[in-house]
Amino acid sequence: MFSRVYRAAITLPPLVWVALFLLVPYLLMFCYSFWSVSESGAIVHSWNLDNYRELLTKPVYWQTLLRSMWIAARVTFFSMLLGYPLAYFLSFYAGGRKDLYYQLVIIPLWVSYLVRAYAWKTILGTDGVLNTLLQYVHLTSHPLDFLLYSPFAVVLTLTHIYTPFTFLPIYASLEHIPRNLVEASHDLGATPAQTFWRVIFPLSIPGVLAGATFAFVLSLGDFLAPLLLGGPSGIMISNIVVSLFGAAYNWPLGAAISLCMLALVLALIFLSERLEKKWSFS
Amino acid sequence: MATMMEQGVSNKTEPAATSLLSIRNVAKHFGKNIVLRDISLEIAEGEFLTILGESGSGKTTLLRILAGFEQPTAGEVWMTGERLDTQPPYRRRVNTVFQHYALFPHMTVEQNVGYGLAIAKRPTAEIESRVAEALAKVKMSAYAKSKPSKISGGQQQRIALARALVNRPRLLLLDEPLSALDANLRRQMQVELKALQREVGITFIFVTHDQEEAMVMSDRIALLRSGELEQVASPREIYNRPATSYTAQFIGxxxxxxxxxxxxxxxxxxxxxxxxxxxxxxxxxxxxxxxxxxxxxxxxxxxxxxxxxxxxxxxxxxxxxxxxxxxxxxxxxxxxxxxxxxxxxxxxxxxxxxxxxxxxxxxxxxxxxxxxxxxx
Missing domain, CATH: 2.40.50.140 (Nucleic acid-binding proteins)
Incomplete structure (x- = not known):
């Protein structure tokens, strides 16, 4: 009897928490997405598909969504490009310094997202560190203006922020590869490069998929980096949602966009998990 | 076989004429820890030599030096007139059967066995026939398309053996390959392994801590103690004429x-x-x-x-x-x-x-x- 009470006592609080702050808001959002706003700004509780129709017919929404996906794809690509070699180096060649390097990768995660985003602002701005330097060494005669307030700035910042998120799962999957498999491959005549492509990389695919999902999903939904560094050309879908819930005061349309994104993200996570399972061997 | 056993007695003398592998004054230090000191050993073509020793005697380190996973601190290893210890593992005509088999989990049994041949860029038809032959030899043809995780430990053991032998190495190293098997299967595999070695005629260097296993299988036993060779001789010789009190107590x-x-x-x-x-x-x-x-x-x-x-x-x-x-x-x-x-x-x-x-x-x-x- 005691154990039943005990079990209820430890499982109930998180359940209540999840229900109250996750499930209920989602449910509300789901309802809102089928409602509308009257001229006077009141929510009209009549069920219809107008919001979804508007999303499909007005190019600004799906174009922004496509641009967001394109930015997220680039962020994913570049974080992989940085995160994988880093994880590979740490796992296989860092030797006794492994823990130190690992901490060095993790520490940026402790720094506030805002601080990091603002840091890029000071680096990339017209009078920023980078432009000043470029002019100082006479590589450019006037400030480059594509650096800040552009999709470039957003991709750069998000890549910086999300690279540790791709690094971690890749590192974990590399650490799980039994080292005698690498030795066996060498023993059977494979050079280090052949061993990497035939043994190490295939066995790290679950980590790559998990890392890519992290980077893509997190950057797809990001609104701070485009807000601070994106400028008009770097607007992402979340910025539209934010303004719909704020200044524009159209919660139903905002909810509809959010639900579409949620569906997209869930589909991605589902797909990635299926693939991870297919590529994991224990 | 008899001549081989007699050569075994003279482990400190000049290389025998038919020597395949020559280990010369090999030492290995890990920092201040001396794992091997002054090991010299000649291994004949076609011989079944067992490196026997307790855990920590340095037997696995010696095997890893032969495979190329460790560099000797001092000394040299030669195989058929060529320096071996300076070459990376992937250039040596030496293959290893690992203690925990080390089968590639993402490949089928067939792909595992064919790995070395695929790396060597052999024609597909040749790979297929040699893999089939190797699987038949270890009685595992029926499992060609299985993944390693779907077969038992004893079966994985056979695949690891086939994967090494299919490359026709000059020398096969076996690192306690039977230690993970239960007693009955172990005895059966001892007999099979010995028979297989006679059949293929490849030189085997077998590492074990089990003196009975060493006695049953070997042409010669090299008894290693705290990083030094205690005695190298045929099983009968080492049992009947132990040179030292340690040998006498360790063997039987x-x-x-x-x-x-x-x-x-x-x-x-x-x-x-x-x-x-x-x-x-x-x-x-x-x-x-x-x-x-x-x-x-x-x-x-x-x-x-x-x-x-x-x-x-x-x-x-x-x-x-x-x-x-x-x-x-x-x-x-x-x-x-x-x-x-x-x-x-x-x-x-x-x-x-x-x-x-x-x-x-x-x-x-x-x-x-x-x-x-x-x-x-």
Whole structure:
């Protein structure tokens, strides 16, 4: 009897928490997405598909969504490009310094997202560190203006922020590869490069998929980096949602966009998990 | 095979003419920790050599040096006239069967076995036929399309063997390959492995801590102790003529007799026998099965020193353990010396007469051994 009470006592609080702050808001959002706003700004509780129709017919929404996906794809690509070699180096060649390097990768995660985003602002701005330097060494005669307030700035910042998120799962999957498999491959005549492509990389695919999902999903939904560094050309879908819930005061349309994104993200996570399972061997 | 066993005795001498592998004064240090010191060993073409030793004796390190996963701190390794230790593992015509098999989990059995051939860019048709042949040899053809996680440990063992042998290496290294198998399967695999080695004619270097396994399978045993070779000889030689007290105790059971030699007579307690050794203290190994129990009816005389090349003595049975075909007795001589005796179970006296029983051993069975000093 005691154990039943005990079990209820430890499982109930998180359940209540999840229900109250996750499930209920989602449910509300789901309802809102089928409602509308009257001229006077009141929510009209009549069920219809107008919001979804508007999303499909007005190019600004799906174009922004496509641009967001394109930015997220680039962020994913570049974080992989940085995160994988880093994880590979740490796992296989860092030797006794492994823990130190690992901490060095993790520490940026402790720094506030805002601080990091603002840091890029000071680096990339017209009078920023980078432009000043470029002019100082006479590589450019006037400030480059594509650096800040552009999709470039957003991709750069998000890549910086999300690279540790791709690094971690890749590192974990590399650490799980039994080292005698690498030795066996060498023993059977494979050079280090052949061993990497035939043994190490295939066995790290679950980590790559998990890392890519992290980077893509997190950057797809990001609104701070485009807000601070994106400028008009770097607007992402979340910025539209934010303004719909704020200044524009159209919660139903905002909810509809959010639900579409949620569906997209869930589909991605589902797909990635299926693939991870297919590529994991224990 | 016989000539090979005889070569084995001369491990410190010049390389034999048919030598495939030559390990010359190899040492390995890990920081201040000396794992191997001054190992020299010649291994003949087609030989089955076992490196036997306790855990921490350096046997796996020696094997890893041969495979190329470790660099010797000093010394050289040569194979058929070429320096081996300076080459990376992927250039050596040496293959390894790993202790935990190390099969690639993302490949099928077939892909695992064909890995070395695919790396060597052999034609597809050749890979297919050689893989099929190798799988047939280890009786695993039916599992060609399975993933390693779907087959048992013993089956994985066979695949690991096929994966190594399919490349036709000059030398096959086996790192305690049977240690993860249960006892029955293990004995079966010992026999199969030995038969397979005879069939393919490839030189095997087999690492194990199990002295029985070493005895059953090997042409020669290299006994490693704390990073040094204690003795290299055929199983029979090493069992019957152990060079040191450590060898005598590690290989099988033995009684170590501390004796004093004076004018051609060795004396250990009440036991005396003639021996051609210089005067001074000496150590003898006497195997438990070399001591015979004398049926009470045939007792004629008192225990007397060295009559008819046999030493007789009286003792009391203190402890007795039944081992099936034989019994292991712990006996105490009148002078208080404890001896272990192995005797056929049907030879035993009635339980009523446990004391004052007469035993004997042939003087030739007491083998003088060098005392093994502590090395750590």
């Amino acid at each position: 059971h033995t009684n170590l007799l501390h004796a004093e030699v004076r004018q051609g007579i060795a004396t250990s307690g009440a036991l005396q026998w003639p021996i051609s050794l210089t005067d001074g203290p000496a150590l003898f190994s006497l195997r438990p099965e070399c001591i015979r129990l004398i049926p009470s009816s045939s007792v004629v005389s008192n225990s007397s020193p060295a009559s008819n090349n046999a030493v007789r003595f009286r003792a009391t049975i203190r402890d007795q353990a039944f081992h099936g075909a034989t019994d292991l007795l712990r006996v105490e001589t009148d002078a208080g010396l404890m001896l272990t005796i192995r005797t056929a179970s049907h030879n035993l006296p009635n339980s009523s007469s446990n004391s004052d029983i007469e035993f004997e051993f042939s003087t030739g069975d007491a083998v003088a051994v060098r005392r093994s000093e502590d090395r750590r």
